[in-house]
Amino acid sequence: MKINSNIRYGLRAIIEIANSPKPVLQREIAERQEISLNYLDSIIAGLKNSGLIVNSGGKGSGYILAKKAKDITVYQVYCAFSPDLQLVNCFCDTNECQRSNNCPSKDYWFELNSKIKELMSSKTIKELMNNDILINQ
Amino acid sequence: MKINSNIRYGLRAIIEIANSPKPVLQREIAERQEISLNYLDSIIAGLKNSGLIVNSGGKGSGYILAKKAKDITVYQVYCAFSPDLQLVNCFCDTNECQRSNNCPSKDYWFELNSKIKELMSSKTIKELMNNDILINQ
């Protein structure tokens, strides 16, 4: 079990945006977070397409959060880069496992899955922000 | 985030062993769980090398749990096939990330990591066993 780079970088990027008193350019995020600008491109796209960040007003003007930091969860950031969490395929729609109806391990994985989702859904970007910054809350 | 096949099959195999009133052969597990006998080989090796199961009395005699089902956790099964859970490398020994000292996302991943470990450590094989079976507890 690993958290992939998209999600790790995505979380760092959105925290960077949340912490900034003014709109932030991709380049600034890339520099501060030491992520290749090109790679960050797709990270920003993920956050943007998921409706978590927006361009503040046309090109070159920088990114801001699309909603309040307290209303953005880590799980939303996770889902910007991965489909809904499914630790195993046993409970996927496309699953054809015959044993599914009576499988104690499947039940356990499902339970664990729910709890992990819950853990990620209950942490907001606001809680991960720099305490000094009091905007965007 | 996915649970890999080794761990999924390993959990199923050890539940199978726990549920059985008598020692179980690899072949029997393979048949009942519909896992290729050859592949199961390495699964059994993992469980055995981690001290979770033992040969009940030399070759051909079948496997039994090495300790009581209530003393074997899902996390122990996890660790039979993967190193200690580390969702991200930020807190690995070999990590050289400079930002580590003051990184809110690192702190969050660490917290999540601990909680997931806890969730896996607090579930025992006994809880996953068939209720009808009352041995090995």
Next chain:
DNA sequence: TTTACATCCAACTAATTCAGTTGGATAACT
């Protein structure tokens, strides 16, 4: 209006991991 900057976007790639398979050694039981 040209030019520089910034974003958008698709295709490519090397390296690693996954999910097994193959094949054989060894050991015990019949």
Next chain:
DNA sequence: AGTTATCCAACTGAATTAGTTGGATGTAAA
């Protein structure tokens, strides 16, 4: 001796990861 069971290492195709490359497009400053 032959069958069965376990042990063990090497191999493999497919998929995923973690990016890079290169260019199109759109905006704003010079």
